[in-house]
Amino acid sequence: MTTDPYAKIAAIYDVEFRSANADTIGYESRRQGQRVLVLGCGTGRVCRGLHAGEVVGLDLSEPMLEVARAQGRPVERYVAASMTSFDLGAFDEVIIPNGAFAFLPDRAARAACLAACRAALSAGGPLTIDVPMPDHARQGEAHLPELPAWEGEVEGRHVWRTRETFRDPVAQRLRLLDRYRDETGWTAQSELVLHTFSVDEVHWMLEANGFYADRMWGDHTGGPLRPGCPRLLVRALPL
Template sequence: MTDASPLHHDPLYTDAALVAFYDAENEGGADVAFCTELARGVGSVLDLGCGTGAFLVGLEAPRRAGVDPAAAMLDIARARPGGAAVQWVEADARLLDLGQRFDLVVMTGHAFQVFLTEDDRHAALATIARHLAPGGRFVFDSRNPACREWEEWQPHNSRRGVAHPRHGEVEAWNGAVHDPATGIVTYETVYRLPDGRELTATSRIAFPPRDELARLIAGAGLVVERWLGDWNGGPLADDAPEFIPIGRLA
């Protein structure tokens, strides 16, 4: 296991100036809608890699916990309306032990891909198993490497406008390089402010193949009940954009 979560050193999640863009770039989405349905009627939810906490504060579950290694993200989560009703924990998901079990454990937003080695991924899955209640369910997502999504993360086709709460309209773009030996993609995110200043961050994520995920899930004492290929409920196929396992304790 590596010594620290990659997010501990990634200003995209730790620098408040960059974190201010997070919600504008990640608002809502099919994953939030899907997991909100999964959470309907359950008593407890654990969100690993909860980010700024928008998913959890929108739920009605009596017991909710959000875990993230980035303090700047959790600062926003705590300040949200309804944030005081959630237990927010600054921690590395590979090492977490809350001494609690939950009816639903989620890890969305491709947070699973920040774990760069097989050992790290095993540790994260063991954390899911350690916190999952008997009869409870887990779900997470990881991009299908066969789709080579990183090829789209280039300056010429990723330029976009992002509304910032203080700076107004900001120009943004990405650049990415894939290492075929490790499956790790290193990508840069750039925000150019109206005054010409640029805020940048370099991030690294892995694209593990499905057979590895299946093996590690089983090794963590978990069982997949069904695999989805996207958050709209599409079937898993060779060209599906996502690997989304939904399962329970073995």
């Protein structure tokens, strides 16, 4: 049995998130240099939106990478590996988009990832990490029942997704149980377990691992961190 939460739903993920490009527009507008590494690249959505000379996407999930490769441009290359252990040479910039860094389960995994990023950024370029800002207004709600979350057309099928949410604010853990269905009766389940970060924790984590937070934003349009902001987006530079 696979533990890859994306194994059965890679093509659906791609359709659902294909047009969510506000983050990619920001990454491209701030892009520094021609060699960009995207960690937790998934189906390559962010890679495809970067107009760099070389874009390398790395992900653990082969099914996600298959979808990425099928749409890849000549400047893109996709590598199956964990972001906690890689050596792909030097890059001008590293990006970890759309919550991928929050999948790392513990401090050791986060430190290993940051050490590998630090080595890849020997020329001093930026590391950008995008994780969800915890929903502070709902921290007391340990469980949210299954609710409709998305629906769309995937390869000629009408597919819909619901989400059940479990929060553990003490462990800083968010467990999302996504259920997919289509009209033929097909079903799939995807369990996502994410670490939720505080702003101060991000500063400490970076400083303990060879980086400092140069800029932080609360959304992908360049808005500040503020109560209710959806993202914790940080551009880190090597110390």
